[in-house]
Amino acid sequence: MLNKLFSFNHSKQPLNISKECIGGLINFMAIAYIIVVNPLILHANGAGFPIAPAITSTVLIIVVMTIAASFIIKLPFVLAPGMGINAIIAYTLVLHDKLPIPTVLGVILFSSLLLFIFSVTRIRQLIIHAIPDFLQIGLSAGIGFFLFLIGAKNVGLIISNPNTIIGIGHMNLPIVLCLMGFIVASVLFIKRKTYAFLVPIIVISLIYAVLYPATIPQRLVQLPDFSLFMQIDFLAALKLSVLPAILSLFIVNFFDATSTTMGLLSQLHFDSQHEKGVYLKRALVTDSIGGILASFFGVSPSVIFVESSAAIQNGAKTGLASLVTALLCIPFMFLSPLIAMIPSAATSPVLMLVGLIMLSQIRRVKVNNFEDIVAVALTVVMMPLCSSITAGAIFGIVSYTIFKLLLGKTKEISPTLIVIAMVCFGWFWLN
Numbered sequence: 001m002l003n004k005l006f007s008f009n010h011s012k013q014p015l016n017i018s019k020e021c022i023g024g025l026i027n028f029m030a031i032a033y034i035i036v037v038n039p040l041i042l043h044a045n046g047a048g049f050p051i052a053p054a055i056t057s058t059v060l061i062i063v064v065m066t067i068a069a070s071f072i073i074k075l076p077f078v079l080a081p082g083m084g085i086n087a088i089i090a091y092t093l094v095l096h097d098k099l100p101i102p103t104v105l106g107v108i109l110f111s112s113l114l115l116f117i118f119s120v121t122r123i124r125q126l127i128i129h130a131i132p133d134f135l136q137i138g139l140s141a142g143i144g145f146f147l148f149l150i151g152a153k154n155v156g157l158i159i160s161n162p163n164t165i166i167g168i169g170h171m172n173l174p175i176v177l178c179l180m181g182f183i184v185a186s187v188l189f190i191k192r193k194t195y196a197f198l199v200p201i202i203v204i205s206l207i208y209a210v211l212y213p214a215t216i217p218q219r220l221v222q223l224p225d226f227s228l229f230m231q232i233d234f235l236a237a238l239k240l241s242v243l244p245a246i247l248s249l250f251i252v253n254f255f256d257a258t259s260t261t262m263g264l265l266s267q268l269h270f271d272s273q274h275e276k277g278v279y280l281k282r283a284l285v286t287d288s289i290g291g292i293l294a295s296f297f298g299v300s301p302s303v304i305f306v307e308s309s310a311a312i313q314n315g316a317k318t319g320l321a322s323l324v325t326a327l328l329c330i331p332f333m334f335l336s337p338l339i340a341m342i343p344s345a346a347t348s349p350v351l352m353l354v355g356l357i358m359l360s361q362i363r364r365v366k367v368n369n370f371e372d373i374v375a376v377a378l379t380v381v382m383m384p385l386c387s388s389i390t391a392g393a394i395f396g397i398v399s400y401t402i403f404k405l406l407l408g409k410t411k412e413i414s415p416t417l418i419v420i421a422m423v424c425f426g427w428f429w430l431n
Contacts, residue, residue, distance in 0.1 A: 016315065016317075017320070019315040019316055019317075020076070020316050020317075020318055020320035020321045020324065021320070021321070021324050022315075022316070023076050023311030023312070023315060023316025023321035023324075024076070024311065024316070024320070024321040024322065024323065024324025024325045024328070025324060025325075025328065026194050026311050026316075027076065027078050027307065027308055027311040027316075027321060027322075027324075027325040028324070028325045028328040028329065029194045029195045029198055030078075030194045030195070030197075030198075030305075030307035030308075031062075031078050031080050031305050031307050031325070032198050032329075033197035033198050033201055033350055034058070034062075034080045034081060034083070034305075035055070035058055035059055035062070035329065035332050035339065036201055036339050036342055036346075036347060037083070037201075037347050037350055037351065038054070038058045038080075038081040038083075038086050038299070038300065039051055039054035039055045039058050039339065039340075040342070040344075040347050041086045041087060041090050041150075041351075042054045042086055042089060042090050042299070042300060043090075044090040044091065044094055044095055045154070047094060047095055048089075048090045048094045048095070048101070049090075049094075049101060049228065049298070049299075050225075050227070050228075051336070051339075051340045052222070052225040052336045052340065053225040053226065053227045053228040053298060054228065054298075054299060055225075055332070055333075055335075055336040055339050055340070056224040056225050056226060056228075056333055056336065057226075057228050057229075057294075057297045057298045057299035058080075058081055058299050059329055059330070059332045059333045060224075060297055060299075060333065061079075061080070061081065061290065061293060061294050061297050061299050061302045062078070062079065062080045062081075062302065062326065062329050063326045063327075063329050063330055063333075064293065064326075065079035065080075065286070065289075065290040065293065065302045066078050066079050066080075066322050066323075066325055066326035066329070067322070067323060067326045068286060068289070068290075069283075069286055069304075069319060069322045070319030070320065070321075070322035070323040070326070071319060072282055072286050072319075073279065073282050073283045073286055073319060073322075074279075074282075074318060074319040075264075075268065075279060075283070075317070075318065075319060075322075076308060076311040076312055076316040076317065076318065076319065076320075076321035076322055077264065077283065077304050077305075077308045077319075077322055078304070078305045078307065078308050078322060078325050079286070079287065079290050079302040079303065079304055079305065080302055080303070080305050081294070081299055081300040081301065081302055081303075082253070082256060082300070082301065082302070082303035082305075083147065083354050083358075084140070084143040084144075084147065084252060084256065084358065085249065085252055085253055085256070085300050085301055085303065086300040087143065087146060087147055087150060088143075088248065088249055088252060089104055089108070089249075089300045091146070091150060091387060092245075092248070092387070093107060093245055093249075095387070096386075096387050097245060099242070099245070100233070100236070101228075101231065101298075102231050102232055102233035102236065103233050103236040103237050103242065105228075105231055105232040105233070105237075105295045105296075105298060106232050106233050106234055106236060106237020106238070106242075106295070107237050107242060107245050107246050107249060108249065108291060108294060108295040108300065108301055109232055109234075109237065109291075109292060109295035109296075110237055110238070110246050111246045111247075111249040111250040111253060111291065111301075112250075112253070112288055112289075112290075112291025112292045112294070112295060112301055113292060114246070114250045115250055115253055115254055115257070115287075115288040115291060116285065116288035116289065116291075116292060118254065118288075119281070119284040119285045119287070119288045120281075120285060126416050127254065127416065127420075130413075130414045130416035130417040130420060131397065131417060131420070132372075132400070134365045134366065134367050134372060134375075134376055135375060135376065135379060135396050135397065135400060137361050137362065137364050137365050137376075138362070138365065138375070138376040138379035138380055138396055139251075139252065139379055139392070139393055139396070140256070140358050140361050141358060141359050141360075141361050141362040141365075141379075141380050142379050142380040142381075142382075142383040142384075142392040142393075142396075143252070143355075143358055143383065144354070144355040144356065144357065144358025144359035144360070144361070145355065145359050145380055145381075145383060145384050146355070146383045146384045146387075146392075147351050147352075147354055147355030147358065148351070148352050148355030148356055148359065149355075149384045150351055150355075151347075151348040151349070151350070151351030151352035151355060152348065152352060154344040154347070154348050154351070155174055155175055155178040155344045155345055155348040156169040156170075156172070156174065156175055156344075157169055157175050157178065157179075157348075173211065174208075174343065174344065174345040175345070177204050177207060177208060177343075177345040177346070178204075178344070178345045178346075178348045178349055179349075180204065181200035181201075181203070181204040181345065181346060181348075181349035181350075182200075182348075182349035182352055182353060184199065184200045184203065184349075185197060185199075185200040185349050185350060185353045186353055188200075189353060189357075194307075196353075197350045197353070197354070200346065200349050200350065201342060201346045201347065201350060202346075204343070204345055204346035204349070205341070205342045205343065205346045208343045208345055208346065209341070212343075215341050215343065216341060217337040217338070217340070217341050219337055220335065220337055220338045221334050221335060221337070221338075222334065222335075222336050222337050223334065224333045224334065224336075225336065227298075228297070228298025228299070229296065229297060229298055230296055230298075231298055232295055232296065243423075244394070244423075244424070247423060247424070248393055248394075249301075251393060252393070253291060253301055253303065256303055257284055257287045257288070257303055257304060258284070260303065260304050260305075260306045261280060261283045261284060261287070261304055264304065264306065264308055264309055264312065265279060265280060265283075268312060268317070283304060286304075287302075287303060287304050290302035290303070291303075311325075359380075362376075362380065371399075371400070371403035371404065371407065372400070374399060374403065375396045375397075375399045375400035375403070376396065378392070378395040378396050378399050379392050379393065379395060379396030380392065382395040382396075393424075394424040394425075397417075397420060397421050397424050398421050398424050398425050400413075400421075401413055401417055401418060401420075401421035402421070405418075
């Protein structure tokens with residue numbers, strides 16, 4: 001019975017319940033940090049999403065979409081709000097573009113609807129082939145650079161300086177704790193521990209609570225806050241000036257979902273390419289549905305988490321592991337006061353380390369032409385300099401297209417990319 005529920009090829013692979021349950025526990029330990037970090041990123045130092053409802057929405061989208069994955073994808077995949085995408089929402093759409101939260105939720109909805117349409121049609125293939133691989137890698141690396149900067153800024157390690165634009169902050173106890181957490185997280189990550197991100201958050205938070213007892217809330221348990229539910233402003237999100245934000249979020253989510261899913265599927269054995277293709281399509285469609293639901297829940301889009309490989313590497317093969325992970329997340333819906341007390345000194349190390357992990361992907365870039373190097377460099381550098389992930393992506397795509405056209409290398413670009421670049425170029429004027 002369980003085979004039939006959680007595995008497509010149940011007749012070929014007997015279900016090992018103990019391995020699946022252990023795999024689900026391991027996946028939970030690997031992704032639990034997002035329950036803490038995502039609401040705090042979306043909060044954007046008080047300018048973004050309110051903490052308590054963001055926690056409720058974060059946990060709920062993880063539970064709902066991971067359970068959906070267990071029955072639809074039938075692989076040990078976890079879906080949760082994606083790192084990088086949440087940074088776009090908090091630091092580009094909310095802080096930079098000054099969009100109200102209901103409008104932001106509309107942007108999430110329409111970008112996810114695009115992703116869904118592209119996932120069930122062949123349009124996805126056109127876009128994947130239109131934008132070169134090294135620009136896609138540059139996009140991920142740029143987001144990593146931006147996340148590192150956000151983490152360093154949140155704890156005060158980097159501050160604004162009118163003489164030098166930015167500078168190093170004055171050393172204090174929170175910064176010391178942050179650096180300790182960063183070292184611990186890095187060592188655990190290098191040792192491939194699944195709890196590499198979770199342990200530093202817990203340890204630093206406990207030390208902080210001892211040193212600053214006033215930060216401990218009077219109660220640790222609270223009923224879920226659903227005040228962000230169904231707050232979408234559909235009409236505001238359809239304004240022409242908001243179109244670049246929709247396209248930017250779509251592009252990042254599009255390539256993140258594709259690359260992550262392909263990487264996870266490569267760790268599993270399939271009898272044929274057709275069978276692998278069935279899993280891929282179901283995974284991508286489920287991923288896009290998660291973004292649609294997230295907009296109604298009031299949170300950033302859920303994505304298939306690359307940390308799902310933790311369960312795969314420990315022998316989990318079916319959706320039963322996903323179900324276990326989802327069930328373990330449910331209690332956190334009632335712990336918003338406890339999560340809200342976690343300081344930047346505990347979350348910043350995770351942001352910085354995740355950022356460096358994403359930035360390290362730059363080593364995969366292989367280019368021979370200077371114009372390609374310029375496009376990648378602009379993609380990576382302009383994100384933190386403009387405090388806008390959208391800006392970095394657009395600088396990279398537009399510069400690459402213009403250089404190829406001016407140099408007469410039209411065979412290296414497709415009509416699809418030219419159309420994408422024209423749409424991106426319009427962002428400069430709309431912005």
